[in-house]
Amino acid sequence: MPAGRKGRHRGSLMALLYLSPWLAGFTVFFAYPLIATVYFSFQRYDLFTLEPVGFLNYRYFWQDEAAWTSIRNTLWLVVVMVPLRVLFGLGVAQLVTKLKAGVGFFRTIFYLPSLVPLVAGTLGFVFLLNPGTGPVPTILSALGIPSPDWFGDPSWSKPGLTLLSLWSVGDLMVIFLAALLDVPKQLYEAAALDGAGPWQQFFHVTLPVIRPVLMFATVTGVIQTLQYFTQAMVAARVASGSTDSAGSVFTPGYPDQSTLTFPEWLFQEGFRDFAMGYACVLALILFAVSMVFTLFLLRQFRGLAEEEA
Amino acid sequence: MTVTLTPSPTARKAGPRRRRDHRRRATLQWIATHALAIALAIMFLGPLVFIGLTAVMTDHQALTSQLWPSRWEWSNFADIFVKAPLLTWIVNTLMYSILATVFMLVSSIPVAYALARFRFPGRKLAFLLVITTMMLPPQVVAVPIYLIWARFHLTGTLWPLILPMLLGDAFSIFLLRQFLVTIPREYSDAARVDGCGEFRTLMRVILPMARPAIAAVALFQFFYCWNDYYGPLLYAGTDTSHWTLSLGLASFRAVHRVQWNLTMAATLLAMAPVIVVFFFAQKAFIEGVKLTGVK
Numbered sequence: 020m021p022a023g024r025k026g027r028h029r030g031s032l033m034a035l036l037y038l039s040p041w042l043a044g045f046t047v048f049f050a051y052p053l054i055a056t057v058y059f060s061f062q063r064y065d066l067f068t069l070e071p072v073g074f075l076n077y078r079y080f081w082q083d084e085a086a087w088t089s090i091r092n093t094l095w096l097v098v099v100m101v102p103l104r105v106l107f108g109l110g111v112a113q114l115v116t117k118l119k120a121g122v123g124f125f126r127t128i129f130y131l132p133s134l135v136p137l138v139a140g141t142l143g144f145v146f147l148l149n150p151g152t153g154p155v156p157t158i159l160s161a162l163g164i165p166s167p168d169w170f171g172d173p174s175w176s177k178p179g180l181t182l183l184s185l186w187s188v189g190d191l192m193v194i195f196l197a198a199l200l201d202v203p204k205q206l207y208e209a210a211a212l213d214g215a216g217p218w219q220q221f222f223h224v225t226l227p228v229i230r231p232v233l234m235f236a237t238v239t240g241v242i243q244t245l246q247y248f249t250q251a252m253v254a255a256r257v258a259s260g261s262t263d264s265a266g267s268v269f270t271p272g273y274p275d276q277s278t279l280t281f282p283e284w285l286f287q288e289g290f291r292d293f294a295m296g297y298a299c300v301l302a303l304i305l306f307a308v309s310m311v312f313t314l315f316l317l318r319q320f321r322g323l324a325e326e327e328a
Numbered sequence: 329m330t331v332t333l334t335p336s337p338t339a340r341k342a343g344p345r346r347r348r349d350h351r352r353r354a355t356l357q358w359i360a361t362h363a364l365a366i367a368l369a370i371m372f373l374g375p376l377v378f379i380g381l382t383a384v385m386t387d388h389q390a391l392t393s394q395l396w397p398s399r400w401e402w403s404n405f406a407d408i409f410v411k412a413p414l415l416t417w418i419v420n421t422l423m424y425s426i427l428a429t430v431f432m433l434v435s436s437i438p439v440a441y442a443l444a445r446f447r448f449p450g451r452k453l454a455f456l457l458v459i460t461t462m463m464l465p466p467q468v469v470a471v472p473i474y475l476i477w478a479r480f481h482l483t484g485t486l487w488p489l490i491l492p493m494l495l496g497d498a499f500s501i502f503l504l505r506q507f508l509v510t511i512p513r514e515y516s517d518a519a520r521v522d523g524c525g526e527f528r529t530l531m532r533v534i535l536p537m538a539r540p541a542i543a544a545v546a547l548f549q550f551f552y553c554w555n556d557y558y559g560p561l562l563y564a565g566t567d568t569s570h571w572t573l574s575l576g577l578a579s580f581r582a583v584h585r586v587q588w589n590l591t592m593a594a595t596l597l598a599m600a601p602v603i604v605v606f607f608f609a610q611k612a613f614i615e616g617v618k619l620t621g622v623k
Contacts, residue, residue: 030446033526037442038454040435044495047476049461052469059471066478111368117361127610128369132376134606134613136555138574139598142581143379146588154378157393186375193617239463246465249557253578260582282467290562295471306468313463317456 053306060299076300086301088276089284092177096247096280100181101240105233108191113221115192116199126196133189141253144183145170149258170258173277180250180278191236198232199225235319242312245305248286251278281305376599383593390589404593411590412580413568414597421572424486424560425553431493432500432549433542439496440504441530445516455505462498466558474562484565486572489556493549500545506619507541508534544616547609551602573598 035042060077063070080086111129118125132140148169150156156166169179206224215223226233255273271287272279285305289298382390383404385397408414442448443455477488511534519529535542560575568576577598581591606613 031448034442034446034448034451037438037446040494041439041454041458041496041498041501044435044492045457045461048473048492048495049469052472052476055472055475056469066475114361114365114368117357118365119358120362121365125365125369128372130614131603131606132372134551134602135376135599136551136574136602138555138557138577139595140375142577142591142595143375146382146592147375147378149588152391152393152588154374154395157395186372190617190620193614194620197618242463242465246467248467252561253557256578257581282465285467285470286558286562289471290474295475299471302468302471305465309464309468313460316463317459320456320459 056299056302056306059296060303062296064295065293066295072296076297079297080300080304085272085276085279086281086284088272089279089281092277092279093245093247093281095177096180097241097244099177100184101237101244103181104184104188104191104240105237107185108188108236109195109233111188111192112195112199115196126193129192130189133187135187137249138253140183140187141250142257144179144186145254145257148179148182170254171274173275176254176258176274176277180254183250183254191240194232194236195229198229202228231319235316238312238316242309242316245309245312246282247280248282251280251283254278379592379595379599382589383596385589387587387589390587401589404589405597408590408594408597412576412594413571414573414576414594416569417571417573417576420486420570421554421574424490424556424572425550427490428493428553429546429549431490432497433546435494435496436500436545437504437535437542438530440501440508441534443501443505444508444511445513458498458501458505462502470562477563483563484567485570486560486564488563489553489559497549500549503545503548503616503619504538504541507538511537540612540615541619543609543612544619547605547612548616551605554602 061071061073063072063075115122115126115129135143147153147155148166150166150168150171159166167175169175202225206228207220210220210224252271255271255278256269259269259273271283281301282305285298285301288294288301378395381395381397384400384402385394385404386399386401389398439458443451443458473488474483477483482488482491515533515537516529519533524532555574556572557574557578560572564570564572564575577594580594581588
């Protein structure tokens, strides 16, 4: 059918035309830089001189203690913060489904903090938890509960960041709420007929239906947490009282490298110490780890790509 | 718990006493869930309230642990503009946010449309690559991209964050595509029968129908830029006249040697536009967030 083939050919050209901005963007801002990152990882590069050093940067990684500290911190956030966020988001969403009065009001309030700019929210939390002036230690001590020095204490700084992440759980809540409301009512009725209590209904009806949404949220949560940067950077900066302006040096991770995340260390090495070759090694490690989780997501999406309206 | 509250057939058959028990349990449950919701709402709003209260305290009081302002120092909001180049930061942030959003829309809508509607070889691969670039951390390719902008002498400005938006944004493309596939094909077919070309169909038929999704991605993009800290930190350099609000805010307390009250006043200022716009465009936000949570 020559006419059909011709039509398809024209369709491809048309597609190419519409896709061209993204194709250019993908090439310039993704494909090329990814290859260049591999290339630079074998160089010593400080913006001025480029010198091939073989596997030196890779070997250096094994003895770079700050890098390993940052990996441990990032892992802590992935293991503690991500599940807590998912559980809390699900709990809040579940609560909203049970409300009879003021649903819109509560949903708005629970969602609102997730819109607060990261820097502003972090500043707010450092202040809220700040010993001496912050309302939280004040209220806690009025109740006779000792309050830790949150962002000034290495063992409490990550829990402090976790509190901040729970406060802004609204985006997850909205996604879970939509999923919960999609669960067919008849399933619950059938389960109730069979004598299932609320918990049994949750585990045998709700959970199986919303499991894909939970999985998706968890995996994207992990990928986002691998990029965790702004909150850690700002909290450390504000709590330590130091600046990053010209003249003074700010090293992320305050207190005592307890908030130093992997992307922060990459940033520090590449754009503050200008060890750009080594930063590329760190970038490739980040790429490899994120890719594992992304591939998982892609498997979920493969079906989606095929769907045709 | 819509389910347990509706009397099950067995309860209906049982005597009036069972029914009264059931009613009472339902009332208790109503009280418990709503009490919990109110407690949570207080916890969610608390930080905002305390930020607001501290923002209007006097310098002296902000150093104490008092919770309620003894005198309402509204002049703090004027002071912060004197203490730091806030106005410049706001203008820079607006320029970044508006240009990036406009550029993103112009470049991403056609891409999303092609991915949702056209049949061509590699369509699936293209979509999966969009998701991959959306997911992968921006830090992965940061070094070579920084070097590109350094070569064009654009480091030290916000242009490295604005110009790439002309070449599409993966997250927006993904979101728009997810919405566009839900528009029945019959609409564009009908337009074609009426003699519309692909482009006219997109502009006249599809875009008006996709308005909620376009509003959502535009809002997301705008506020992503408004909130962005990593990008400006990487590119804006040390000259504070090129800084954005987020960047300035993060260094505000230390650089300008100000108290918590002024810091919180500036914090409130950075939050205000987001919160105000949210109340006007709540539906667009919520619909957009739902689009991200694909099943």
